[in-house]
Amino acid sequence: MKKKLLIIGASGHGKVVADIALKMNKWQSVAFLDDNENIKLSMGIEVLGKSSDVLKYLEYFDIFVGIGNNAIRERIQKKLEAEGASIPVLIHPTTVVGEQVEIGVGAVIMAGAIVNCCTKIGKGCIINTGSTIDHDNTIEDYVHISPGVHLAGTVNVGQGSWLGIGSVVSNNVNITSGCKVGAGAVVVRDITEAGTYVGVPVRRV
Structure with missing residues (x-):
């Protein structure tokens, strides 16, 4: 763990990530990188440059990808891992995490979330x-x-x-990779084909 944290992405998701990092009180300073050159400060936190500048900060900063899009977050984090970046896990102080929970690097667990025992959270997840x-x-x-x-x-x-927000998944259900489940949807049986699913119970669209 480094003494400074650098967050890639200074927009909505990145700001929530920064808020969690500040509340964790583990880093002496927090800064952003963002590709929008018009953003110099976000939440009063300095934007040091573009995401492409990240390699010059690896020695002194932990690096976290604060981008909500799953595919973009995966692409950037995999590049960082290949370069040997120090990538932390961020957990809001109000989160409840049970025993024997595994959390992969680059994951963030936000305010008020509950992760019960014997659960595994992969790399780069947003809870x-x-x-x-x-x-x-x-x-x-x-x-x-x-x-x-x-x-x-x-x-x-x-x-x-x-x-999606407010969706519900019943017990003993498997959802395959590459799925989007709509807001308020209810999943009561396995989803075996990638795609977008909405409704109560869900149907593929």
């Missing part, structure tokens, strides 16, 4: 505000669990999937 993940879940790499999502026990969510 968003007020979401709940019950026991024995497997959330694969670069998944976004939106605010207010509720997963029952023994749920598997495949790599790069996105569960």
Whole structure:
């Protein structure tokens, strides 16, 4: 762990990430990189340059990818890993994390989230505000669990999937990789084909 944190992305998601980092109180300073040259400050935090500048900061900064898009976040984090970057896990102080929970590098767990025992959270995941993940879940790499999502026990969510705000997944359900589940949707049986799913219960669109 380094003494400074650098967040790639100074927009909405990046600002929430920065807020969590500040509340964790583990770094002497926090800064951003962002490709919008018009942004010099975000939340009063300095933007040091563009995302392409990141390599010159690897020696002195932990690096975190604060970008909400799953595919872009995965691409950037994989490049950082290949360069040997120090990538932390960010957990808001109000989060409840159970025993025997594994959390991959680059994951963020936001305010009020609950992750119950024996669950595995993959690399680069977003476990968003007020979401709940019950026991024995497997959330694969670069998944976004939106605010207010509720997963029952023994749920598997495949790599790069996105569960929309307020969606619900019943117990013992598997969701394959590359899925988008719409806001407020209810998943009661396995989803085996990538695609977009909406409704109560969900149907593919």
